[in-house]
Amino acid sequence: MGSTLEDDTLKKKTEDQYLSDVVVIGSGNAGLSAAATAAEKGAYVIILEKRKNIGGNTIISGGVYNAVDPKRQQYQNIFDSKELHFGQTLKGGDFKGDQELVWILVDRALEGLQWLEKNGMKFQEHVFTIVGGIWPRSHQPIEPAGTGYIKTLKRLCFSLGVRILTGYRAEKLLYRKGRVMGVRCRDLQGKEFLFWAKKGVILATGGFSANVQMRSRYNPLLNDIIPTTNQPGATGDGILMGMEIGAAVTGMEYIQLNPYCEPKTGRLQTILTGAVEHLIYVNNEGNRFVDEGERRDVIADAFLRQKNATAYLINDSQDEFVQKGITHFGKTPEELIKKGHVIKGDTLEELANKIRVPFENLIRSIEKYNKSVELGYDSDFGRTLLKYKIERPPFYACPRVPAVHYTMGGLKINTKAQVLDGKGKPISGLFAAGEVVGGIHGANRLGGNAITETIVFGRIAGESVVRGLD
Ligand SMILES: Cc1cc2nc3c(=O)[nH]c(=O)nc-3n(C[C@H](O)[C@H](O)[C@H](O)COP(=O)(O)OP(=O)(O)OC[C@H]3O[C@@H](n4cnc5c(N)ncnc54)[C@H](O)[C@@H]3O)c2cc1C
Incomplete structure (x- = not known):
């Protein structure tokens, strides 16, 4: 799916080195929306995805998107406000979330939904309360699971000239003279490539629920006996790559075990109702x-x-x-x-x-x-x-039964989606969005807030990288 290295429109430096303005790692909602936003602003963007197919956890998700939405909610006589969504998100996470980031999440939630709608995605008119969502502001896409997001964003990315390379696992950030310049990756045959990014690299690699070793380092109870609802690519690669060059992490011990999965199969998707x-x-x-x-x-x-x-x-x-x-x-x-x-x-x-x-x-x-x-x-x-x-x-x-579902912890970012180092300073040329990021949901995430986060902060990362923030 997507481009291949035979695509002669790719800008080559040498046989195994490629050039771009922006490299995005990961092709779930966060990666695709970051890439599309950067491309909308004129950047030449390459997405690297380690699996054969794009979509990550997003495509298998329930697709539920939380946003205060006066038009839909008034129609159902539901009171809501950004302040309420903000307060519930903070309280739901035991006040451990970063207030500035939480405000951005709720403030730009509807704008993100409308951006998707403008680009052809359709949502039900009726909102409801997803499990653990606390309030009836959950929007359900018309298309099943998370497929509507990936279809919409893939179409948008292609229309903007974004190259999506599947089967390329990013392994190491190219960090030179205090700046992230690109990424080293490997294809499915084990061949190594370098992708250079003039403006920056965006980590959108998702969480680490499927990495038993990593999750049990932060919570020893979460060994391999506990199933996960996640796809096997959720192994925390972006967090580890960031940490290797000095990025700070936050909230790594907060790991969500709900919603639950089916005892026999470990799957969430066999559930009858989410309301x-x-x-x-x-x-x-x-x-x-x-x-x-x-x-x-x-x-x-x-x-x-x-x-x-x-x-x-x-x-x-x-x-x-x-x-x-x-x-x-x-x-x-x-x-x-x-x-x-x-x-x-x-x-x-x-x-x-x-x-x-x-x-x-x-x-x-x-x-x-x-x-x-x-x-x-x-x-x-x-x-x-x-x-x-x-x-x-x-x-x-x-x-x-409970299952490892979502990792609240991850890379520390600021309001521009720049990844921060241990001293709270942005790492030049490095941005992150989506589940790879920590510090938004605090100790517990409200159901339906993750998909919102991927779109809101994916777009911010795309805007920031083009603006050339350092
Ligand atoms: C079954 C399920 C249902 C859910 N339902 C909901 C819901 O209804 N509402 C909600 O708000 N949240 C839900 N969530 C959570 C939400 O889906 C995720 O948090 C969100 O989709 C994460 O998006 P992302 O773009 O950050 O990461 P992902 O969508 O997981 O994408 C990350 C991508 O990065 C790729 N990648 C990882 N490492 C590398 C590497 N080294 N090199 C290249 N590529 C790499 C992965 O293969 C993956 O494709 C659900 C989660 C699951 C598992």
């Missing part, structure tokens, strides 16, 4: 055990306290994804049921029998929850997102 409004969790005893609208770290901890760390997501046929007949990962409920990822019961008794939880407990949990919806008050767990009862058959159950 907190419509679901409750019950354990193997058929009992609720947490406020389902809580932060992701709280939910993950609560799961870990259940037997085998397993619980079921329970919802009914009123759920918006069931109603639409398609999940946000582009699967139909029928397909998920047929393959055994989701269990369906025409009655609660049938469902309880199928998932082997005590029927009387399941009924009691749901009746009590429905009463809480009526009263607008959950005396058991203090849930405030009480919108829909679980009452309309058929009913569904989806088994889940």
Whole structure:
């Protein structure tokens, strides 16, 4: 996919050395939006992607994008403001996030969404609350999972002359006389190449959830027994390359274990619903055990306290994804049921029998929850997102366990997406955006804020590199 080195429009220095204004490493949302933005401003940009296909975690993600969006939210009578999004993001991360970066995230979120829309991407009109998102400001793309972003940005990149080289793993930053001048990389056959970048290099290599050694260095509990929802390329390469030349890192110990994955397959994509409004969790005893609208770290901890760390997501046929007949990962409920990822019961008794939880407990949990919806008050767990009862058959159950999902830590950047050294000074010629960066989400990320971050800071990195910031 993309260009090859045979492309004779590539600017060669020698047989194995290439020239550009900007080299972007990684082809997820952050890399593609940074590259497109730099190219929009006239730069000649090359993207290096180590895998055979572009898209990284972005393409397999749920694609949910948080933004305060007066037009859509007013239509649903939802109060919201940038200040609220800012406060919830900071509080959700235990006030460990960098306030300036968090403000930029929320302030430029809608602008980023509208930039995507202007370039042809389509989102649903209806917003909802993604798991751990805390507030109904989650936007769902029309196309399944994260495919809409990658299609849109790839098309934009190609129209702007960005070269995308797949199968090239960046290994080392070329750091000369206090400035990053390019990157050394290797193709799939092991051949080495140098890519020189006149204006700078942008690291957009994603997080390190799939690097067991690296994640267990920061949290020894996260060994290879714990599955991950990530693609295998999420190995923290950009963080390591940055550290090698003196870049500072922050928040490396904050690793998110929610949303959960399927116990058998380790996959997140087999989930039936992502809308907190419509679901409750019950354990193997058929009992609720947490406020389902809580932060992701709280939910993950609560799961870990259940037997085998397993619980079921329970919802009914009123759920918006069931109603639409398609999940946000582009699967139909029928397909998920047929393959055994989701269990369906025409009655609660049938469902309880199928998932082997005590029927009387399941009924009691749901009746009590429905009463809480009526009263607008959950005396058991203090849930405030009480919108829909679980009452309309058929009913569904989806088994889940915690999984390593997102790494909050990464390279330290400033508001211009410049990578900082240990003294807080920008490293000349080096920029970073997306999950490779730390310090925005603090100790816990709100669901739906990561995709927003990739677009907002990807664009900032693209703007800054062209402006020639040092
Ligand atoms: C299953 C799943 C669902 C998710 N759903 C959501 C959601 O709905 N909403 C939300 O906000 N967040 C979600 N997230 C998190 C979000 O998707 C990611 O944080 C985000 O996509 C990261 O984007 P990125 O561009 O920073 O990195 P990525 O999209 O991961 O892209 C990084 C790319 O860099 C490449 N790369 C790495 N190292 C090198 C190297 N040395 N040389 C060359 N290339 C390299 C990788 O192969 C990869 O293609 C989800 C994550 C997962 C795993």
